[in-house]
Amino acid sequence: MDFLRPLTWQDALAAKAARPGAVPIQGGTDVMVEINFGSAARRPEALLDLNPVRELAGHEELPDGTLRVGAGVPYVRLIAELGDRLPGLAQASRTVGSPQIRNRGTAGGNLGAASPAGDCHPPLLACGAVVEAESAARGTRLIPAADFYTGVKRNALEPDELIRAIRIAPASGPQYFAKIGTRNAMVIAVCSFAIALHPRERRVGTGIGSAAPTPLRATAAEEYLSTELDWEGRGPLPDAVARRFGEFVREAAAPIDDVRGTAGYRRHALAVLARRTLTWAWNDHRAARKEVS
């Protein structure tokens, strides 16, 4: 096994091009578990340590206002430095593992691992985030989150590509994330759900986690709400609308039975989470008007 330690982003891309089998490592909270427990036969030929690459550890605002968040920003900093502009992603980040895991783990690593249970995925889907991948040969490629997850623990990256950043618009309305688990810490989601209201566009974004082979959007549920919500009047949320939204979300999921829960439980819980998070978000939206007037 080799240990590659590029010091710049260009060197990292060159290293990945020369050694497509090298496994990138950032926080190591997925990679090291694999190495500590995996068989010798499944060991990677090389580790590619991205910690020294400064570019990955920062975030910036692009001219159009979009945030470009380096793949190597750990959860603890996502929460502290971007929580005001990315509340959905920050809420999800707060539920990851434990303080020690959040000090090391990154959204970039969550995307690299592409577990259907990864907590970043629902808010990234709900916010319409875009994954910025890059290779030495072909330069930058922008992959919408909805196209990024291709199967259980599989993503759209080519063998010579690395994740440079996540591009995500700052919240233009309320965002919520909710997750089912047995305790408050150290929980892999039984299922999870994220919602983002985009009041200016009269649009709702959704993301479902841990209830299908990949994280996914509930598009029918989104369309239903876009037309059904009283965006201008900001009237109270009718019970029937919240309920129907929950049903649409439940129907979008394709869960399985496993050690963490049954498919039936996941469907039921998703409908509840969808209804609940919509209620919180809509109440915020209504309160926001009162503040303005």
Next chain:
Amino acid sequence: MRVNLTVNGVEQTVDDVWEGESLLYALRERLGLPGSKNACEQGECGSCTVYLDGVPVCACLVAAGQAEGREVRTVEGLAPGGGGLDPVQEAFVEAGAVQCGFCTPGLVVQSHDLIERVPDPSDAEIREALAGNLCRCTGYEKILDAVRLAARRKASTT
């Protein structure tokens, strides 16, 4: 491979490190610092918690090579030296927060960090900070007592 790092203020060079080796293994088996414990090797228990560049992490999930050029502080590096103890360590002893002791080094480092950042932590903050540290003996109550005691002590001496 060779790894150069600073451990508890001392520059160290470690040779023959396996590329997939964890920082925890390097500390315990190559640097003679068995304070950080190996209980799960998967980030679940917190017994291996050390500071990496001032931030508490699970040493079992850091590749030793990732510590190149960086600063590590283990439980062995908390006490002022000369046989004394850090106030957090003292509080753990006095509050009876130690039984078998296996979880203690990780809890001490994690509590040390909490009190550095939040000098007067609420119970909720203590529970949240220690959520990634498992103890099979004490039932946690005495550990919470120890953290409260350590915070009070530290506040009165600074």
